[in-house]
Amino acid sequence: MFRLSKKTEYAILAMQYLAEKSGEPVSAKEIATSLGLSFEFLSKSLQSLMKSGLVSSQQGIKGGYHLVGTPDMISVMDIIQAVSENVGIVECMTESDCSRSGSCNLKDPMSILQSKVNEVFTQTFLADFANETESNQFFNKDFKILNGIN
Amino acid sequence: MFRLSKKTEYAILAMQYLAEKSGEPVSAKEIATSLGLSFEFLSKSLQSLMKSGLVSSQQGIKGGYHLVGTPDMISVMDIIQAVSENVGIVECMTESDCSRSGSCNLKDPMSILQSKVNEVFTQTFLADFANETESNQFFNKDFKILNGIN
DNA sequence: TCTAATTAGGATAACAATAGTCCTATTTTC
DNA sequence: GAAAATAGGACTATTGTTATCCTAATTAGA
Numbered sequence: 217m218f219r220l221s222k223k224t225e226y227a228i229l230a231m232q233y234l235a236e237k238s239g240e241p242v243s244a245k246e247i248a249t250s251l252g253l254s255f256e257f258l259s260k261s262l263q264s265l266m267k268s269g270l271v272s273s274q275q276g277i278k279g280g281y282h283l284v285g286t287p288d289m290i291s292v293m294d295i296i297q298a299v300s301e302n303v304g305i306v307e308c309m310t311e312s313d314c315s316r317s318g319s320c321n322l323k324d325p326m327s328i329l330q331s332k333v334n335e336v337f338t339q340t341f342l343a344d345f346a347n348e349t350e351s352n353q354f355f356n357k358d359f360k361i362l363n364g365i366n
Numbered sequence: 367m368f369r370l371s372k373k374t375e376y377a378i379l380a381m382q383y384l385a386e387k388s389g390e391p392v393s394a395k396e397i398a399t400s401l402g403l404s405f406e407f408l409s410k411s412l413q414s415l416m417k418s419g420l421v422s423s424q425q426g427i428k429g430g431y432h433l434v435g436t437p438d439m440i441s442v443m444d445i446i447q448a449v450s451e452n453v454g455i456v457e458c459m460t461e462s463d464c465s466r467s468g469s470c471n472l473k474d475p476m477s478i479l480q481s482k483v484n485e486v487f488t489q490t491f492l493a494d495f496a497n498e499t500e501s502n503q504f505f506n507k508d509f510k511i512l513n514g515i516n
Numbered sequence: 517t518c519t520a521a522t523t524a525g526g527a528t529a530a531c532a533a534t535a536g537t538c539c540t541a542t543t544t545t546c
Numbered sequence: 547g548a549a550a551a552t553a554g555g556a557c558t559a560t561t562g563t564t565a566t567c568c569t570a571a572t573t574a575g576a
Contacts (some may be wrong), residue, residue: 217367217371217451217452217562217563218451218452218453218454218483219452219454219456219457220368221533225456225472228472229472232471232472241551243551243552244551244552251466254535254536254537256536256538257536259553260536263553263554266553273551273552273553274544274551275544275552276544276550276551276552277543277544277546277548278545278546278550279543279544279551279552280552281552292479296368301368303368304368304369306375307369316402321379322379322495328490328494329486332486333486336482336483337479340475340479340482344475345471345475372564391522393523395521404564404565404566406567407564407566409524409525410564410565413523416523416524423522423523424522424572424573425522425524425571425572425573426521426522426573426574427519427520427573427574427575428522428574428575429521429522429573430523431523
């Protein structure tokens with residue numbers, strides 16, 4: 217599998233939601249209800265985002281979360297790393313050396329693949345996940361046609 | 367996690383090995399021994415590669431596998447798909463619609479991310495995993511410096 | 517024709533990671 | 547003090563991956 221975890225997916229959805237409602241704090245419950253997500257599980261994502269400083273939180277009865285920074289500065293990679301999901305496409309990208317290490321024919325080419333994958337995620341921003349607008353190049357019509365997206 | 371499975375990793379290693387030893391059939395046992403992999407598990411990968419037509423096999427005492435096609439035509443994506451690893455970065459890229467489907471703010475931007483990720487794997491070839499040579503652009507010195515690979 | 521080495525592949529066990537829930541503590545506003 | 551919110555530890559269920567075991571079929575060569 218080559219998939220982002222639900223924890224990451226929920227984090228992106230929550231960040232998207234917070235980006236729209238910038239202003240007063242939004243509670244986890246509101247986000248969960250609006251998006252139809254498990255409140256408990258979503259909370260884990262929000263707490264991770266909090267620890268990484270992508271959102272700030274306020275406790276208490278009028279509390280909730282709000283975005284730190286602007287959507288065009290927050291990359292998908294930031295969010296992935298906040299929920300501490302491992303993005304190493306092979307083990308040796310993140311963990312210590314494997315038994316092959318010395319004579320490994322895989323590590324170097326994989327490193328390059330890895331940096332290309334990383335680039336995709338570091339160069340895509342929360343702003344690219346906003347609703348379509350003329351100014352959102354991410355949704356440029358030609359690009360969509362080129363990539364068969366409707 | 368965002369990681370290629372061991373089955374894929376073994377498949378790439380095996381393809382790499384077969385690319386070097388083009389000529390007479392190479393047995394799964396030889397590959398497993400040379401690379402220090404589990405023979406049984408490697409066999410699964412080879413059988414998948416066989417089904418997808420990336421290698422051909424010969425049974426019997428002098429049997430083994432050999433590459434079909436040339437390394438510069440076989441992409442990493444081909445290998446990933448051969449071992450039927452799912453490359454959908456989120457569920458809705460490959461499976462049927464989720465409960466959000468109608469009003470989902472995630473699917474469109476994720477589709478674009480998906481095509482960018484796909485491009486990385488379809489544009490990287492087995493030849494790029496060969497040993498470094500002058501002509502191997504994948505190991506271009508500037509690229510390596512740029513990406514901090516040594 | 518028999519034997520040994522090989523691929524083919526089903527079944528299943530062991531392990532690891534993800535997803536989700538439950539409960540309690542702490543904070544804050546009213 | 548009550549209510550509503552975040553914080554987070556502990557635990558369970560589910561799923562996916564990794565690995566092994568076993569048997570069948572194929573083929574070259576003695």
